[in-house]
Amino acid sequence: MSDIPEAIGTASEGGLFARAISRESGGSSTDADGHFAETACLNCGTELVGPHCHTCGQAAHLHRTLSAVGHDLVHGVLHLDGKLWRTLPLLAWRPGDLTRRYIAGERADFVSPMAMFLFTVFLMFAVFQAVGFTTPTDIAVPDMKQIGSVLEKEQADLKGKRADLLTRLEATKDEAEASKIRSAIDKVDQDIASIETGRSAIEGDKDGKSNLNITIGNPAGSEFLEHLNEKWRKNPGLMLYKLQSNSYKFSWLLIPLSLPFVWLLFAWRREFKAYDHAVFVTYSLSFMSLMFIALSLLAKAGVGLGWLFTIFATIAPLHIYRQLKQGYALSRWSAIWRLLVLLFAIFIVLSLFLQTLLLLGAF
Template sequence: MSDVTEGLGGVVEGALVGGAVEPVRGRLADHGESVTCANCAAVFIGNYCPNCGQKAHIHRTLTAIAHDLVHGVLHLDGKLSRTLPLLAFRPGKLTRRYIEGERASFVSPMSMFLFSVFAMFAVFQMVGISTPTNIEVDRAALAIQDRSAEAASELRTQIEALEEGDPRRAELENELRLVERIEAGMGSNGKSEQVSEDPDPDAALDLRDLKLQVTGVDFIDEGIVQKWRDNPGLMLYKLQANGYKFSWLLIPLSIPFVWLLFAWRRSFKAYDHAIFVTYSLSFMSLLFITLSLLNAAGLELGWTVLLFATAAPLHVYKHMKYSYGLSRFSTLWRFFALLVFILFVLMLFLQALFLLGGF
């Protein structure tokens, strides 16, 4: 139940954060009386001051605080009903209309992105989709295996230093055979072969051979690897938490790659690409939410994967074609190039998460 309550809290948090960056659309009052703004003393007619944006009517009650909270959570409701259908079925039209200036009627891309990402991670938590954080290394078994390897190496060195026929050499050879049998009887995870025949879902993992090339700088990569060896569960938790907190990095990472697809088309600016990328990421987050809920409701995993493999590429294709007004051929080659670029972006994002988790 705690996962559900935390998930609901995450949805509320996402709505509040999304509402915080969403521009407020002022409304004219129903009456024609002028109002003096309590903040800047401007005289105006309406519900919001045209000079500083403060509300005309100021409340000092606990009910007003509750109203502000509910409004903050549901602030996107009016615009959301107009934005979601277009985002799902006519994303190119939504992006084009927003770029051309029709913005008061729709949820802004950044607000939509923040809300959808917060909601996605919250829903993941509610349905039990998360990285395993209870991985423990059997340090005692690994220590025995390490000591066995060190002892075997030391014995070999001592044996090589002794002459043939030396009685001490025979004793050391007997010890070496015993140590090698002990070492051979340990599995790759530090457990004996007999234990490993009975698979245990909580079996320890051997992370001593883990090698990561995150930055290409040896001392940084070695520090990250050491933290994975010491506490893999904590590192997985950091990856999950950082993926949640730094998901916005996907936007600046993606914009240069989209710009490359239109580098010679001066009519398209970096702003256009930013709107395209942000709305696309918002849809993908909402798609993950929908599919995870369907899977939790009983939809088989195979069908879930098939729906994603169909809906995600189709949406990207339609979004690109109608956002930029491209022909079918121009859209197709850019679409396949974009699929390759997406892999690069995900790799860069994962590297950033590894780097953030190491410090």
């Protein structure tokens, strides 16, 4: 059961990536160097009259060599035919123009939004691995019995203090002093109750199961939360690794999670379709991945956390504002209020995404 989410994520990742880098190939005789000597298209059989088949679009001159495999991989991932280098400057400086031109039908010069998203996500996690920004795997699991013993001793001390206060209360005849002692007793009672709740959450019930899910507002004792809590308690390092791995494999979920919020910003503007919003969101996420790459490299170079946060908090909203204003041809005020709403929506999207990752990590 634990491998199901990982398998689904891997399949999705592989399918999308394969689609992004897939190249057509044909079968025919080759010369000694592995070059096809075709006069007709190897895919559909149409007679060739140029560098590409005018019927199916397959390249006219193919290679059956090992170097061709490397060329296909590099070309497919990076689009080194020029698309990447034409896309990146616009994505960085004029993201709205890129979005609008792609929606309008200018596809041959630019990397598609999904291919760009996949490329940046793969690159981001590769850079994270290279610079050492990975989840720790050697997290020590706390000794719950030892913690429980400490709480038990603290609780016993509080009960002794309560007994002393009761003795003083019985002995005093000063009403003002008695009032202070009663207040102190109430405070001690609250501390005892808090420690008892903590002990119940840590030590569990009579069967040894944690009651943490009960203490966070789930009186029914959800079996799912119990299962999730037990997995985090037993092996937090593994759970953090699965959280990071799933965030990489299921990063594409950020697109459908974001679409409803962008659609709401333009619900009364019928000229903008769901496809337009999908292009906007996907290119925006691609840029954010590239920015995280740059920030991680700056952090590795020794730039302080304060400066990194300042850079992110400045560039990210500015980029979204420019993409909104240019991509949807908005006035300055229309772009600003939509930016403010979208920034709030981003926290909701990230919260939903994190909850999804926690759900996947429970199995």
